Amino acid sequence: MNSIYKRSVVTLGQFIIERQADFPYAKGELSRLLRDIGIAAKIVNREVNKAGLADILGDIGSSNVQGEEQKKLDVFANEQFISALSSGGECCAIASEENEEMIQISSDVSKNARYVVCIDPLDGSSNIDVNVSIGTIFSIYRRVSLSGTIQLSDFLQKGTEQVAAGYVIFGSSTMLVYTTGRGVNGFTLDPSIGEFCLSHPDMKVPKTGTIYSINEGNYVHFPEGVKQYIKYCQVEEAATKRPYSSRYIGSLVADFHRNLLKGGIYIYPATAKSPKGKLRLLYECNPLAWIVEQAGGKASDGYGRILDIQPNSLHQRTPFYIGSSEMVKLAEEYMARFSQK
Numbered sequence: 001m002n003s004i005y006k007r008s009v010v011t012l013g014q015f016i017i018e019r020q021a022d023f024p025y026a027k028g029e030l031s032r033l034l035r036d037i038g039i040a041a042k043i044v045n046r047e048v049n050k051a052g053l054a055d056i057l058g059d060i061g062s063s064n065v066q067g068e069e070q071k072k073l074d075v076f077a078n079e080q081f082i083s084a085l086s087s088g089g090e091c092c093a094i095a096s097e098e099n100e101e102m103i104q105i106s107s108d109v110s111k112n113a114r115y116v117v118c119i120d121p122l123d124g125s126s127n128i129d130v131n132v133s134i135g136t137i138f139s140i141y142r143r144v145s146l147s148g149t150i151q152l153s154d155f156l157q158k159g160t161e162q163v164a165a166g167y168v169i170f171g172s173s174t175m176l177v178y179t180t181g182r183g184v185n186g187f188t189l190d191p192s193i194g195e196f197c198l199s200h201p202d203m204k205v206p207k208t209g210t211i212y213s214i215n216e217g218n219y220v221h222f223p224e225g226v227k228q229y230i231k232y233c234q235v236e237e238a239a240t241k242r243p244y245s246s247r248y249i250g251s252l253v254a255d256f257h258r259n260l261l262k263g264g265i266y267i268y269p270a271t272a273k274s275p276k277g278k279l280r281l282l283y284e285c286n287p288l289a290w291i292v293e294q295a296g297g298k299a300s301d302g303y304g305r306i307l308d309i310q311p312n313s314l315h316q317r318t319p320f321y322i323g324s325s326e327m328v329k330l331a332e333e334y335m336a337r338f339s340q341k
């Protein structure tokens with residue numbers, strides 16, 4: 001092609017279309033679904049960006065299924081994604097952190113839809129009111145039931161069955177990062193043209209890093225393996241660049257994104273207070289686990305691979321160890337040694 005026609009900017013929409021030949025099936029459908037998520041992300045971004053101005057900060061006065069206080073933006077983001085997915089025509093059901101039951105989409109345009117979406121519409125909501133990075137996490141599966149009413153089994157698939165997964169980070173810039181199983185690509189929102197533009201092609205997480213991310217305030221409640229691993233991170237050793245830095249934002253998406261770029265490990269272990277961990281398998285852990293693996297990293301529940309866990313409920317929780325492969329592997333070794341299952 002003559003260089004005059006070469007594009008210097010590749011938008012998310014262009015990239016999805018160009019890559020759709022890679023999809024094993026239903027090429028156009030998955031492309032449209034990803035596009036719909038991108039559009040909803042832009043709408044949520046618009047609101048997040050003016051959060052200090054409009055009357056959208058603070059609690060809404062209700063709790064979600066997990067008894068967590070809902071923020072106004074949690075509810076707004078949930079509505080935006082549900083509405084975009086319902087009118088897009090490619091999604092037949094949604095499992096959201098904010099809804100106890102799965103949501104079956106019965107709009108006319110969706111009657112032949114073949115995908116289900118799991119979503120954490122706003123992750124890190126305790127950071128909304130203080131202008132700290134938050135995000136959205138999503139995971140897409142093909143429905144397994146053949147037709148009719150959607151079944152719970154359509155959602156209770158192992159993470160290995162995902163066909164696309166991604167997150168949006170509303171940070172100092174807004175980015176959308178996703179995978180369809182052929183590597184990980186990141187797009188930065190250019191507000192002047194209102195488009196996500198390819199900025200981080202083929203992302204790879206360094207094999208090891210110098211950052212550990214964990215809510216150390218819960219130290220007394222951690223399993224012995226995690227306590228010992230933290231001690232390891234804090235010991236001085238020039239060869240491994242220890243002691244490592246401790247970095248914890250409290251927004252999983254933001255902590256994960258930083259460690260993906262720089263190398264590091266994020267841990268939300270089982271604690272005495274949350275014996276199964278805090279984070280949710282379907283719409284927090286599985287999508288990030290697939291992304292990290294596609295970027296060359298590792299995700300574990302402390303003993304084995306996250307993507308191999310057979311889910312048995314929509315809002316199931318799991319301990320979560322994710323990031324640079326060598327760091328996660330070592331944390332698993334500490335668990336095996338000090339905290340047998």
Ligand code: AHG
Nearest residue numbers: 120122123124125126215250251252
């Ligand atoms: P959400 O806002 O979707 O409920 O998720 C909050 C999660 C996650 O984003 C974060 O890493 C973790 O909770 C922080 O928990 P702690 O405050 O217990 O550290």
Ligand code: MN
Nearest residue numbers: 120123124284
């Ligand atoms: Mn979350």
Ligand code: MN
Nearest residue numbers: 097120122123
């Ligand atoms: Mn959330």
